Amino acid sequence: xxxxxxxxxxxxxxxxxxxxxxxxxxxxxxxxxxxxxxxxxxxxxxxxxxxxxxxxxxxxxxxxxxxxxxxxxxxxxxxxxxxxxxxxxxxxxxxxxxxxxxxxxxxxxxxxxxxxxxxxxxxxxxxxxxxxxxxxxxxxxxxxxxxxxxxxxxxxxxxxxxxxxxxxxxxxxxxxxxxxxxxxxxxxxxxxxxxxxxxxxxxxxxxxxxxxxxxxxxxxxxxxxxxxxxxxxxxxxxxxxxxxxxxxxxxxxxx
Numbered sequence: 001x002x003x004x005x006x007x008x009x010x011x012x013x014x015x016x017x018x019x020x021x022x023x024x025x026x027x028x029x030x031x032x033x034x035x036x037x038x039x040x041x042x043x044x045x046x047x048x049x050x051x052x053x054x055x056x057x058x059x060x061x062x063x064x065x066x067x068x069x070x071x072x073x074x075x076x077x078x079x080x081x082x083x084x085x086x087x088x089x090x091x092x093x094x095x096x097x098x099x100x101x102x103x104x105x106x107x108x109x110x111x112x113x114x115x116x117x118x119x120x121x122x123x124x125x126x127x128x129x130x131x132x133x134x135x136x137x138x139x140x141x142x143x144x145x146x147x148x149x150x151x152x153x154x155x156x157x158x159x160x161x162x163x164x165x166x167x168x169x170x171x172x173x174x175x176x177x178x179x180x181x182x183x184x185x186x187x188x189x190x191x192x193x194x195x196x197x198x199x200x201x202x203x204x205x206x207x208x209x210x211x212x213x214x215x216x217x218x219x220x221x222x223x224x225x226x227x228x229x230x231x232x233x234x235x236x237x238x239x240x241x242x243x244x245x246x247x248x249x250x251x252x253x254x255x
Contacts, residue, residue: 025099032092041226042245064225066097139167175221
């Protein structure tokens with residue numbers, strides 16, 4: 001299959017028109033070859049990702065996070081991410097990112113998280129496109145819900161703000177870095193907001209305004225993007241060779 005054909009068919013599920021205004025979803029690097037040899041699905045694109053793609057015979061990486069966000073005036077092969085751009089071009093490997101179009105789309109990442117948490121009656125939030133709010137089957141104590149979310153999402157450690165003693169019935173969900181949307185959803189009816197990248201002042205805001213929040217990490221709220229893309233590609237072609245990256249990982253350590 002041609003690279004352009006696969007991308008066009010995936011864009012039916014995750015249109016670039018849905019992406020946030022600040023985003024840079026889309027084709028980051030054109031592959032050397034017109035036809036797909038094999039595809040590697042990843043969350044991020046690093047030198048290790050390129051090595052993995054090369055070893056597995058992939059000439060296309062479809063990632064969640066764009067490799068390039070801002071403009072640059074030179075390609076410095078000693079500094080990330082430009083070293084990866086340089087190496088990808090040398091190897092002839094293409095890079096494409098879906099990012100916020102996959103977050104926002106129906107059947108995308110946030111809908112996947114709602115299914116994972118077994119939420120029902122899920123609603124979209126008009127002024128905060130990626131966010132979903134859904135109902136638990138049974139109310140839980142907040143601490144119980146923390147453990148439930150960790151188990152469902154495969155997260156070892158989370159940080160959270162517990163601002164009240166109410167049971168959790170309605171859950172707001174947003175993959176990736178959505179804690180800056182807290183002010184936009186403060187008047188909506190929910191008992192906990194699960195997202196990631198909670199900053200100090202956002203935690204104060206949550207605590208002072210009685211909002212329970214859980215930071216399940218950027219990595220763990222978005223790692224499922226690869227599974228979604230795999231499922232969509234399998235619907236397009238059962239014969240295409242597709243790999244899920246084994247080099248994606250949290251960029252920090254716990255002690």
